[in-house]
Amino acid sequence: MRLRGRIAYKCLTLIVVAVIILLVCIDYFAPNAKRDEFLTHLPPLERDVSQEQAAPQNIETDSKLNRLVNLTDFKYEISNNVCRKNDKGLLAIIIVTSYAGHDELRAAHRLAAPQSKLAEMGMQRIFLLAALPTKEKYITQKQVLDEQQRFGDILQGNFQEAYRNLSYKHVMGLRWAATDCPNAKFIIKIDDDIIYDVFHFRRYLESLEVQQPTLIASQAYLAGYVLNARPPVRNVANKWFVSEQEWPRTT
Template identity: 25%
Template sequence: CQANYSAASHPEFAKQPEQVRNFLLYKHCRNFTVLQDVPLDKCAQPVFLLLVIKSSPANYERRELVRRTWGRERQVLGVQLRRLFLVGTAPDPLEARKVNWLLELEARAHGDILQWDFDTFFNLTLKQVLFLQWQETRCSNASFLLNGDDDVFAHTDNMVAYLKDHDPSRHLFVGHLIQGVGPIRIPWSKYYIPKIVTQEEKYPPYCGGGGFLLSQFTATALRRASSALDLLPIDDVFLGMCLEHEGLKPTRHNGIRTSGVQTPSARVPSFDPCFYKDLLLVHRFLPYEMLLMWDALSQPELSCGKRTQVY
């Protein structure tokens, strides 16, 4: 994809950090080579919940723990779960060669790697847009989607129980709702968005990108909107923009905690499985913590009292 050098004529262009300049030069690029794809039969059977997990190329340990725990492809309450990881490429060419080899091995072993040949400041937004395009032809029969990071703990059994009360042909987009915030104009911030990128001073409501659930209907609406809107480097905000474009709204789900779990007292350890047994998703977990929590919640004798209510 060739750079759009007309963006460089803007009087504020030269003052921007390198990643913002690159975003402005390449934000029109939406076609990238697929390096790894999942088998054609990934969605051959009806999929109730498709687990769509954003992962960095080198995060092998995280992907392995997801496969062994909440992301295991299986039936829950009589419906099918399927899994795939969305991956770009490593920024350093030597590292990219190594991790691309790793991802090729993973793809052969597990059939769950969807990788494109890009490494940009707006990787996460591109993953969302390219996945929606891929899904239209390869997995449009998925009733619901979990869109999350590879460092979340997802209680997928609880998700299925919750989603069974919903209609995939109606709007659903739930997570940790964020509203009333706008672009950060401080140049040294990770989330810096200058006015050259957007003049808007307030973002539409959106759900934190660590993890959220959506329906088949809403995925189709997002795909339609994403092709009509200019990209934004912050992926969760961009999806909020897409929802607004379609006249839809995200909603809050108290069981999705992308900012972690708060305990009733500082003296109570937050890693007690009883805090997590009724939740849907919590961000962030180390790989070994994910394994421990999955094992703890799988124990039939787990007993919890009122002291482990979360807030």
């Protein structure tokens, strides 16, 4: 079963690479083709999938990881100064939350959009990792360090890799972007299993600077798909479980 899982993971990685490359090729070779609108409005969900009972796979069950943690002793296991190396201001810094063991997905991102190409477009990309769990079998800290030595695009915190620790990873990435990339006009946050079009990113952000300069100058612009007035998930077996301690309100 483990071998079958690894094969399926590699197949998924190849599919992600192929789709990303296809999007880039379409954008590059068809500049005059009809463009979609910059923002796609997603339809409302027909059912509330957040409350489904099926327990997801690969959820960390260690009770220590389900407690709120005050990261007073936070530090970087791997720091990064990719923005400080850039003399010019950046249009955007892309921060990608990535599980440390997802080295193949990170490789897919680099293959589809190399850092050199992003630099030409006024962007930089960084992968946000946490400390390897003791049970990690597919990658070692030395391999992560070697990956950073080769590509220079990893930022790693000292909290443990776990789904319940994603919020800390988000805060780490945002804090790093705010302090180490002060000249970046935009921060783009995505996951490592997301397919994205960097050319679309650039067109959209540049259009905002032209069409809504006052909003952009206010430093209060935040874009995303908003789930409005949703109740928190109280089912402990659910991937998105939120305890009363974390959020006592009903919406």
